[in-house]
Amino acid sequence: MSYKTVRVDLNERSYDILIGSGLLDRAGEHIRAVGCHDRLLVVADASVAGLHWPRLSASLKVCGFRTELIKVAPGEASKSFNTFSNLLEQALSLGIDRRTTVVALGGGVIGDLAGFASSVLLRGLDFVQIPTTLLAQVDSSVGGKTAINLGAGKNLVGTFHQPKLVLADLDVLQTLPRRDLLAGYAEVIKYGLINRPNFFEWLDSNGAAALSGNLELMASAVSECCRAKAEIVAADEREAGQRALLNLGHTFGHAFEAEAGYNGSLLHGEAVSIGMALAFHHSARLGLISKEESIRVCESLKAVGLPVRPDLTGNQSVPTIEALLKRMKADKKSVDSNITLILARGIGKAFVCPNSEVAAIKATLSEALSP
Numbered sequence: 001m002s003y004k005t006v007r008v009d010l011n012e013r014s015y016d017i018l019i020g021s022g023l024l025d026r027a028g029e030h031i032r033a034v035g036c037h038d039r040l041l042v043v044a045d046a047s048v049a050g051l052h053w054p055r056l057s058a059s060l061k062v063c064g065f066r067t068e069l070i071k072v073a074p075g076e077a078s079k080s081f082n083t084f085s086n087l088l089e090q091a092l093s094l095g096i097d098r099r100t101t102v103v104a105l106g107g108g109v110i111g112d113l114a115g116f117a118s119s120v121l122l123r124g125l126d127f128v129q130i131p132t133t134l135l136a137q138v139d140s141s142v143g144g145k146t147a148i149n150l151g152a153g154k155n156l157v158g159t160f161h162q163p164k165l166v167l168a169d170l171d172v173l174q175t176l177p178r179r180d181l182l183a184g185y186a187e188v189i190k191y192g193l194i195n196r197p198n199f200f201e202w203l204d205s206n207g208a209a210a211l212s213g214n215l216e217l218m219a220s221a222v223s224e225c226c227r228a229k230a231e232i233v234a235a236d237e238r239e240a241g242q243r244a245l246l247n248l249g250h251t252f253g254h255a256f257e258a259e260a261g262y263n264g265s266l267l268h269g270e271a272v273s274i275g276m277a278l279a280f281h282h283s284a285r286l287g288l289i290s291k292e293e294s295i296r297v298c299e300s301l302k303a304v305g306l307p308v309r310p311d312l313t314g315n316q317s318v319p320t321i322e323a324l325l326k327r328m329k330a331d332k333k334s335v336d337s338n339i340t341l342i343l344a345r346g347i348g349k350a351f352v353c354p355n356s357e358v359a360a361i362k363a364t365l366s367e368a369l370s371p
Contacts, residue, residue: 004219006226008142009234013162017142017226019219023169024055024130028063031128034164037099039066041091041125043114045106046071048132051175056105056130068094072110076262079109079148081157087117101126101164107133107180108140108268112158115146119161129166133176134184135269137168138191138225139246143233149262153330154254160238168222170215181211182305183269186249186276188221189300191228193276194245197348199224204300211304244333244352248342249275255327256310259319266310273301274368277308282364283343293347309368321365325358 003020018030031040040060044053049071060067070090072078091102102125104114111129118127131141147158173181185207192200203221210217229246236243253268253275260266277298284294298308312318325339333340335354339361343353 004223006223006230008162008230010162010237013144015162015164015166017166017168017230019137019168019170019223019226021169021171021215023167024052024172025059027056027130027167028059028061028065030165030167031060031065031101031103032063034128036065036101036126036128036164038064039096039100040068040103041094041096041100042067042069042103042105043087043110043117044069044071044104045074045110045132047074048106048110052105052132052172068096072106072113074106074109075264076109076149076257076268079113079155079262081148081150084113084116084148087113088121091117091121096121096125098122098125101128103128103130104141105130105132106136107131108136111136111141112146112155113148115144115161115163116148116158119146119159124161127161127163129163131166131168132172134173134181134222135187136184137173137222138184139187139229141166141168142226142229143243143246144237145239149258153258153327154262156330156332168226170218170222173218174213178305179267180269183267183273185211185304186269186273186301186306188225189306190246190248190272190276191225193280193297193344193347194228194248194350195348196224196228197346199228200300200347207304239332242352244340245342245350247333248344248350249273249277249279251275251328251331251333251339251341252278254331255324256319258327259323270307273306274308274310277301278364278368279341279343281367282341282360283345285360285364286343288343288345293344297347312369312371318369321362321369324365325361328361 006017102118129141144162147155253271257271280294280297329337
C-alpha cells in the first residue's frame with residue numbers, strides 16, 4: 001500500500017506524519033530526507049527493540065547513519081524522574097553532540113520520555129518519532145507534548161518539543177497484544193467524539209474490521225486521527241485554548257490511572273475509555289445531552305471490548321471519591337484547583353468546561369464506583 005502523508009503546519013517547525021506499511025524498512029531514507037545528520041541516538045522500549053530494532057537498524061545502516069541504542073523498561077512506570085535521569089546520563093556518556101538526532105522507537109511512554117530528553121539534552125536536539133502502538137500513532141507521537149509523571153499525577157513535568165518527522169508503520173500493530181490495540185482505539189474514538197461525528201459513524205461501521213487487521217481501513221482511521229490532531233495543534237500548539245479538547249476523558253481517566261499506580265492493571269487507553277464514558281454521563285447529568293446519547297457512546301466503547309467503568313472486582317483497592325477529586329484538581333488544565341472538564345453538547349460537539357461543580361462530579365464518581 002502507498003503511504004498517506006499528514007502535514008502538521010507549524011511554520012518553521014512543520015513536519016510530516018507518514019502512515020503505511022513498510023516504513024521501518026525505509027526509515028533511514030525518510031530520516032535522511034528531513035536533514036538529520038549522521039549520528040542517531042535511538043531510545044527504545046526493551047520489548048519493542050527485540051521485535052523491531054533489527055529492521056530499523058538495517059535501514060539506518062544502509063543510509064550511512066551511526067547509531068547508538070538505549071533500551072528502556074516497558075510500562076508507564078518508566079515515565080519517572082529516575083528513568084529520565086538515567087537516560088540523560090547514558091546519552092551523555094555516549095558522547096552525543098548537538099548534531100545528534102534522538103529517535104523514539106516505542107509507544108507513548110518512550111515517545112514522551114525520549115521527546116522530553118531530546119528537548120533538554122544540550123539545550124535541545126532534533127527528534128524523530130517512530131510510534132509502535134496504535135495509541136502513540138494517533139495521539140501521543142503527534143503535537144510535540146513530552147512529559148514524565150510525578151507522584152502528584154500524570155504528565156506534570158515536560159515540554160513542548162515538536163519532532164522533525166513521525167513514521168507510523170502499520171505493520172508493527174500486528175505484533176501488539178489485543179488489549180494494547182484496544183487501548184489505542186480509545187484514542188481513535190475520541191476524535192469522533194470531539195468534533196468529527198461522521199468519523200464516529202464511520203468507526204461504528206468499520207472500526208471492528210480495522211482492529212481485525214484490515215490495513216486499508218486502519219490507514220484511513222490513523223490518518224483521519226492525525227489530520228484531526230494536526231488541525232488542532234496548528235491552531236493551538238501550546239494548549240492555550242482548543243487543544244484542551246484533546247483531553248476528552250483524560251481528567252477522569254488520569255485520576256483513575258494515577259490511583260491504580262501505573263502498574264499495568266489499568267492501561268492509559270482503558271482509563272481514557274472510562275473517562276470518556278464518564279464525561280458523556282456527566283454531560284447527561286448536567287442536561288447538556290440526552291441520556292440516550294450517553295448510552296450510545298458507552299455502547300460503542302463496549303462493542304469493541306473497551307471498559308466504561310472501573311473494574312471493582314479485582315484485587316486492586318477501590319479509589320475513594322476524595323482521592324480521585326484530589327487527582328482531578330491537580331490536573332494540568334485546572335486553575336486555582338478548580339476542575340476543568342471536557343464535556344459535550346452532543347457526539348462531535350465537545351467543549352471546555354472550566355470551574356466544574358464539585359458536587360456534580362462527586363455524584364458522577366459515586367455512580368461509577370457503585371457495585
